[in-house]
Amino acid sequence: MGKKILVVDDDEMIRKFxxxxxxxxxxxxxxxxxxxxxxxxxxxxxxxxxxxxxxxxNKDGWQVLEEMRSNPxxxxxxxxxxxxxxxxxxxVKGYGLGAxxxxxxxxxxxxLLYGLKLMFEETPEE
Amino acid sequence: MTSYLIxxxxxxxxxxxxxxxxxxxxxxxxxxxxxxxxxxxxxxKLFYPLVVMDTGIVSFGMYLSEKVTTDxxxxxxxxxxxxxISRNFKLLMTIGAITALLYGILLYSWGLLGPExxxxxxxxxxxxxxxxxFYGYIVQTFTKEKMKQLAISEDKYQGLFENANxxxxxxxxxxxxxxxxxxxxxxxxxxxxxxxxxxxxIHLFSLLEKEKVLSYFQEVLQKxxxxxxxYSLLKKDGMPLEVDLSIKRIDLGDESFYQVIFRDLTEHRxxxxxxxxxKMNLEAIFDGMRDQLSIQAPDYRILRVNRAVVENYHxxxxxxxxxKCYEAxxxxxxxxxxCPVAVTMETKQPASSIMKIxxxxxxxxxxxxxxxxxKAGLVSxxxxxxxxxxxxxxxxxxxxxxxxxxxxxxxxxxxxxxxNPLSGIIGMAEIALEEEDASKNKSYLMDILKCAQRISExxxxxxxxxxxxxxEELSLxxxxxxxxxxxxxxxxxxxxxxxxxxxxxxxxxxxxxxxGEMQQVFTNLITNAFQAMNGRRGMxxxxxxxxxxxxxxxxxxxxxxxxxxxxxxxxxxxxxTKNPGEGTxxxxxxxxxxxxxxxxxxxxxxxxxxxTTFTLKFPIRRxx
Numbered sequence: 001m002g003k004k005i006l007v008v009d010d011d012e013m014i015r016k017f018x019x020x021x022x023x024x025x026x027x028x029x030x031x032x033x034x035x036x037x038x039x040x041x042x043x044x045x046x047x048x049x050x051x052x053x054x055x056x057x058n059k060d061g062w063q064v065l066e067e068m069r070s071n072p073x074x075x076x077x078x079x080x081x082x083x084x085x086x087x088x089x090x091x092v093k094g095y096g097l098g099a100x101x102x103x104x105x106x107x108x109x110x111x112l113l114y115g116l117k118l119m120f121e122e123t124p125e126e
Numbered sequence: 127m128t129s130y131l132i133x134x135x136x137x138x139x140x141x142x143x144x145x146x147x148x149x150x151x152x153x154x155x156x157x158x159x160x161x162x163x164x165x166x167x168x169x170x171k172l173f174y175p176l177v178v179m180d181t182g183i184v185s186f187g188m189y190l191s192e193k194v195t196t197d198x199x200x201x202x203x204x205x206x207x208x209x210x211i212s213r214n215f216k217l218l219m220t221i222g223a224i225t226a227l228l229y230g231i232l233l234y235s236w237g238l239l240g241p242e243x244x245x246x247x248x249x250x251x252x253x254x255x256x257x258x259x260f261y262g263y264i265v266q267t268f269t270k271e272k273m274k275q276l277a278i279s280e281d282k283y284q285g286l287f288e289n290a291n292x293x294x295x296x297x298x299x300x301x302x303x304x305x306x307x308x309x310x311x312x313x314x315x316x317x318x319x320x321x322x323x324x325x326x327x328i329h330l331f332s333l334l335e336k337e338k339v340l341s342y343f344q345e346v347l348q349k350x351x352x353x354x355x356x357y358s359l360l361k362k363d364g365m366p367l368e369v370d371l372s373i374k375r376i377d378l379g380d381e382s383f384y385q386v387i388f389r390d391l392t393e394h395r396x397x398x399x400x401x402x403x404x405k406m407n408l409e410a411i412f413d414g415m416r417d418q419l420s421i422q423a424p425d426y427r428i429l430r431v432n433r434a435v436v437e438n439y440h441x442x443x444x445x446x447x448x449x450k451c452y453e454a455x456x457x458x459x460x461x462x463x464x465c466p467v468a469v470t471m472e473t474k475q476p477a478s479s480i481m482k483i484x485x486x487x488x489x490x491x492x493x494x495x496x497x498x499x500x501k502a503g504l505v506s507x508x509x510x511x512x513x514x515x516x517x518x519x520x521x522x523x524x525x526x527x528x529x530x531x532x533x534x535x536x537x538x539x540x541x542x543x544x545x546n547p548l549s550g551i552i553g554m555a556e557i558a559l560e561e562e563d564a565s566k567n568k569s570y571l572m573d574i575l576k577c578a579q580r581i582s583e584x585x586x587x588x589x590x591x592x593x594x595x596x597x598e599e600l601s602l603x604x605x606x607x608x609x610x611x612x613x614x615x616x617x618x619x620x621x622x623x624x625x626x627x628x629x630x631x632x633x634x635x636x637x638x639x640x641x642g643e644m645q646q647v648f649t650n651l652i653t654n655a656f657q658a659m660n661g662r663r664g665m666x667x668x669x670x671x672x673x674x675x676x677x678x679x680x681x682x683x684x685x686x687x688x689x690x691x692x693x694x695x696x697x698x699x700x701x702x703t704k705n706p707g708e709g710t711x712x713x714x715x716x717x718x719x720x721x722x723x724x725x726x727x728x729x730x731x732x733x734x735x736x737x738t739t740f741t742l743k744f745p746i747r748r749x750x
Contacts, residue, residue, distance in 0.1 A: 011546045013577055017553030024560070055542055057624060084545035106549035109556045 003120070004028045004046065008038040008064065009053040009082065014105075018051065021109055025116070035059025039067055042074050049119055050079045054090065065097040078119040082107075148190070155183065218266075222258030226251050290387075293369070295327060297384035302327040302343065305383065314369075314390055316362035327386065332360050343373070346384065350375040356391050368392050418511035421497075424471055424504045426450040426461060435511075451509070456483075466494040470507050474498060480514070480723075489515045525643065525716055543584050543618060547577035584618075602636035603644050605679055605744075609668055612648035616656055625659055630669035634677045635746045643720045650713045651681045651740050658685025658738060676743045684737040693732060 005027050007018045012033075019029045030045065032038035036058045042050070050068070054061035061081060068074040081099040083090050091102050101115045159180070230251055287294055293311035295304055304322050312319055315330065331339050335358050345352045351374040359367040368391035376383045412419060413433040420431040428447050436443055439455050451467070452458040461468050466477035478493040493510040551574050558570040613627060655666050667682040688696060695701045697718040721728045726744040 011550070013550035013573060014546060014553070016573065017550060017557055020557050021553065024557075084542035084549075105545035106552045108552060 002026075002028060003048040004030065005049045005051060006030050006032060006038065006041055006045075006047045007051045008032045008035070008056070008061075009051075010034055010056040011053070014053070014082075018112075021112060025113075035061065035064045038064050042068055042071075042077075047074075047077060049116075050074075050077055052079060052081060054081060054083045054094070055085070062093070062097060065094070065099060069098045080115050080119065148187075152183065152187070218262040219259065222255055222262065226255045226258070229254065291389075293386075293388045293390070295322075295386040295388075297327050297386060299382065302384060311388075314361075314367060314388075315359065321362075330359050332358060332366070334358075342371070346373045346375060357388075359388070368395060370394075417513070418509075420451070420509045420511075422451060422467060422507045422509055424507065426452065426467065428454060429506060466492050467507050467509055470494040470496050471504065474502070474504055487515070488513060489518050521719055524712065525646065525720065527712075540584065540618065544581055547580040550574070550577035600638050600640055603639045603641050604636050605634060605644065605648075605677060606631045606670055608641065608644045609648050609670065609679070612645050612652055613668065615645075615649055616652045625656055625664045625666050628665065628667045630667065632669075632671045634670050634672045637677055637724070637744045637746055639724050639744070643723075647717050647720050647742070648679070648681070650717050654713065655681060655683035655685060655738070658683050658687070672746075673743070675746050677746060679742045679744075680739055681742075682737060682739040687734040687736055687738055688730070688732040689734055690732075693730065696730065697728075 005022055007015050007022070007029055008031070009015050009018075010033055015031045015033070019031065022029045030041060030047070032041050034056050038050075038052065039059065041047075052061045052064055059067075061083075065079065065081070068077065068079075078100045079098065080101040080103060081094040082103050082105060083094070084105040091104075094102050101118055103111060103115055233247055287306075288308050290308055290310060293314050294308045295311055296306040297303060298305040304325050304327055307319055307322050311317075311322065315322070328336060328339055328343075339357060342352060342357075352372070356368055357371050359369050361367050369388040370391050371386065371388045373387075374385045376385055415432065416434055418432065418435045418438055420435055421429045423429055428449060428451055431443065431446055436446065439446070441454070446454045452461050452465075456462065462481060464479045464481055466479045469475075469477035469479075474496045476493065476495045478491065481490045481492050482488075483490065491512045491514045493512070495508045495510070496504055497506045497508060499505050554570045554573045554577070558567045558574075561567055561570065609629075609631070613629075617625075617627075652666070652668070656664075658664075659666070665684050667680070669680045669682075671678050692701075692703065696714050698715060701715075718728060721742060721744075724744055726742060728743075729741045730738065731741070732738040
């Protein structure tokens with residue numbers, strides 16, 4: 001399929017297992033460790049999906065969402081938000097800022113697959 | 127003189143025995159007169175007969191000695207004395223004239239007024255008359271002077287009588303007819319003086335009172351005076367008049383007068399009632415309040431306590447008053463620890479402290495205030511004891527709930543910290559399960575182990591917090607350690623906020639406190655500092671140092687600062703500038719409560735856009 005996914009998380013372990021899963025599923029994976037680096041990559045590269053953590057140093061997930069949504073280039077890029085804080089208020093905030101899917105840590109591969117399925121079925125319509 | 131006349135005269139008494147008998151009679155009668163009580167002479171009723179009798183005896187002696195012709199004029203001196211008793215000059219002159227005439231008639235009848243010696247006898251009559259007139263004049267003048275003095279003293283008496291503030295009545299004889307009254311009586315009873323005179327005093331009383339008054343007068347008749355509490359007089363207008371009555375009998379000659387003094391009690395009663403009422407009010411306040419109030423001497427001896435004291439200690443006034451407070455209340459032999467009364471005794475200044483009474487688990491806030499005399503000496507101490515057990519319980523609850531809120535914040539921080547490695551474990555495990563190349567699995571397992579170790583680290587870190595959250599008793603707390611723990615905890619939950627923390631810890635004395643509460647104080651302050659710096663690259667400076675007998679902690683941030691208009695509100699409960707649901711408004715309030723609980727102080731300095739510094743000072747307890 002060759003779809004390109006940007007994985008943003010300050011936790012190296014999370015990036016690592018996501019990469020292995022996604023590569024095994026046949027996606028092309030790029031990584032970023034904080035919000036600023038993520039936005040830089042989004043600016044220079046084209047992606048089909050963004051998987052982004054919320055709590056990160058420098059710019060957090062909310063800021064990344066806000067900025068990319070106001071950028072025409074990435075305005076419609078599907079985004080899966082990852083959060084370690086299991087709080088409903090976070091979920092509401094995430095959707096409000098334009099997240100397409102919300103996954104709370106810890107999550108299983110099945111949940112990830114479900115998310116991916118949702119994202120890639122929706123996108124062509126838009 | 128009479129004896130001489132009888133003895134030597136060649137008069138009518140020829141028998142010498144009779145003559146001797148008469149002489150003895152004279153001497154005896156004179157002796158008798160000498161030994162008579164002196165008061166008899168001042169009583170006219172006795173004095174006049176005595177003088178008349180004496181004069182009679184002398185005259186009789188003269189008559190018996192037939193010396194009347196030559197010596198009768200001597201009788202005149204007696205007459206003069208007799209006359210001087212009378213204050214009436216006219217009467218005296220009349221007596222003088224009659225006596226002179228009588229003498230003349232006697233002389234004439236005895237044929238002494240012969241032509242050869244008539245002139246000498248007539249001269250004698252005139253001389254007698256002149257002497258009478260002369261003595262009469264002297265006596266008169268003397269009497270007048272006396273009368274004048276009497277009049278003056280009477281004036282004085284009248285002044286006293288009329289202007290007395292008490293009603294005074296003079297009553298006559300056993301029927302108690304009113305003979306005189308002063309102005310006060312008129313004013314008090316409403317009767318005119320004329321209306322009162324000749325009226326029976328008894329008729330001034332109501333029918334009900336008459337009986338009582340009569341028996342009272344009976345007492346006066348017997349004892350001469352009496353005094354009672356109060357009677358109800360009837361005024362002219364029929365209104366009762368409460369009076370305090372006192373009666374005294376005054377005997378003047380054969381007549382008895384009664385001096386009645388009565389005082390209007392109505393005003394007195396009113397005043398008494400007022401004083402009574404205000405006293406009762408004070409008493410009611412004193413006893414009505416649920417707080418314990420006692421007045422103590424400067425040696426802890428209890429002078430007075432209110433009812434709350436008696437009830438609180440299940441004792442009696444009798445058992446408490448006069449004893450030292452610590453003996454009376456707690457059966458101790460020394461004053462209680464931290465007793466503010468001891469402080470007041472030393473400093474003569476008000477003092478207060480919180481005292482925990484082990485039995486019953488009661489907490490009191492005790493205030494003591496000095497009562498000083500004009501020389502600033504300590505007279506007594508007022509001790510005011512307010513039971514704050516409930517207050518403290520509520521405060522504890524509040525602190526506890528804030529603690530729970532803190533745990534909530536922590537929990538979300540912790541869940542973030544744990545969920546990340548947990549995600550790693552799950553993710554890696556799933557990958558390992560799918561992996562067919564077993565040689566690769568080792569690296570996945572290593573990752574899983576790493577993640578598990580991270581979780582274990584976090585759990586260890588939490589232990590300090592859970593220990594702090596437990597309700598601990600007081601212990602010696604090193605604030606530097608508390609600050610380290612609090613900082614770690616806050617950082618755990620605020621990882622994303624980039625803050626540079628500068629610690630300037632100096633070795634400081636330990637303070638006696640509840641560690642959990644201290645941790646709460648600094649967790650709150652550091653959290654606030656972190657939040658204040660949200661979105662900007664911040665710097666947090668935490669410094670500690672020992673001052674004289676204080677420990678000082680400063681928490682400074684270069685955050686957004688507090689607007690001046692909020693500065694005096696930040697310690698108020700439920701004051702918050704955060705959005706609803708984000709802040710309880712209890713954080714700094716709890717900080718304030720905890721700090722003041724340990725008799726510490728907290729000051730805040732803040733400039734908008736520059737930063738905020740909280741300065742906390744805690745006293746070091748040397749006795750703790």
